[in-house]
Amino acid sequence: MKPVLLLLFCGKTVVLVLQGVRWLLQGHDVQVVSTIYSTRAASRMVAGQLGMALSADPTPPPTPGSIVLHQYDFVNREADVQQAVTDLLARVKDGQLHVLLDEALFGSNVYGPRNTTLVARLAESVPGLHLWAAGVLHTDIPPSLQPEPLTVPLRCAPSVLREVQPAVGRLTARIHNYSDSGVPAPGDGLRVIRLSHHGNAHRGRWPVECQQCGKEVAAELLRLGVGSGGSSLPNSPTPLSYRDVVIITRSSELQDDIEDDAGRVTSRASGVVRGLRDEGLPVCVLGEQDYRHNRARWERDVDDVAVAATDRVTVTHLDCVHGLERRVVVMLPGRHKETDEGRSDEAIDVDDRLYAVSRCSTQLIMVDVPRRKCVVS
Incomplete structure (x- = not known):
């Protein structure tokens, strides 16, 4: 079972970035995935902040991981689900894959089931899958993911x-x-x-x-x-x-x-x-x-x-x-x-x-x- 962050609206993306930085410093490539247009900005921000964190590290590892941004349109192109699976499986290294998926919203009528399919396919194919998703209601958690509730607001006054x-x-x-x-x-x-x-x-x-x-x-x-x-x-x-x-x-x-x-x-x-x-x-x-x-x-x-x-x-x-x-x-x-x-x-x-x-x-x-x-x- 793999972890997923629950949607609490006050700091979840910060936690995704921190986890991504941890993976990068361990030498793992990080796949930042956007599945619909409304997640474009958040995903690009996550990728940008990961890059800034790496460049600002005074003692970077000799071989840090790389950041790869993937963009799809699960709402208008159902074929993008298979394309996403194919693209991400091609990024598996030494049996491991590290994925960040913000604003997952698995319960959404249109793209929620497609996000669920993506996660299930990856979990079936990659024993060493490390996938953190944010933007998830606790009533809509796919069975392939383990919930880790985030309930402490980190940002708002x-x-x-x-x-x-x-x-x-x-x-x-x-x-x-x-x-x-x-x-x-x-x-x-x-x-x-x-x-x-x-x-x-x-x-x-x-x-x-x-x-x-x-x-x-x-x-x-x-x-x-x-x-x-x-x-x-x-x-x-x-x-x-x-x-x-x-x-x-x-x-x-x-x-x-x-x-x-x-x-x-x-x-x-x-x-x-x-x-x-x-x-x-x-x-x-x-x-x-x-x-x-x-x-x-x-x-x-x-x-x-x-x-x-x-x-x-x-x-x-x-x-x-x-x-x-x-x-x-x-x-x-x-x-x-x-x-x-x-x-x-x-x-x-x-x-x-x-x-x-x-x-x-x-x-x-x-x-x-x-x-x-x-x-x-």
């Missing part, structure tokens, strides 16, 4: 955890509750900043559609010192850069300017993106529409965001940043026209808190929407 805890509390049948680390937090963390998508200047049903929301979020970020070379965060001598900020929504309406082959804009960027740019913030957009209309640019931007290479604020659909953390997280409520149809507000709120709010390590900004009946069309 207590003030952020209080925003996440209600979601965990509503899912205790599927997610273990947090446990006490035994080490007191150095402080409560920063007060959660709350803005409101409300008033005469605001437009649209949701903040992502609203240029005024973009302006108000930008004003708050500038007040925090983002991009100024300084920081107004208490006890934080490290300056806040634009790359430290991610703005997350589940809205399917998020997009950047869409251009035709001649470079003409055929569909303007979402209101919140225009508002941010109006205030001078450099912005990178990772939306579903961008993935469909300009996949090459989207892939380049994911590479960039995964390692925070360019100093830009990232505005993204939450599926694109599973596993990524930032010092400042802005949460924009919204709805996805397809996947949220028929879902309750409570269920959507659980997803927002687990997959978006828990990305925050320092300062959380929540944009509230006045309560009214939700109609997903």
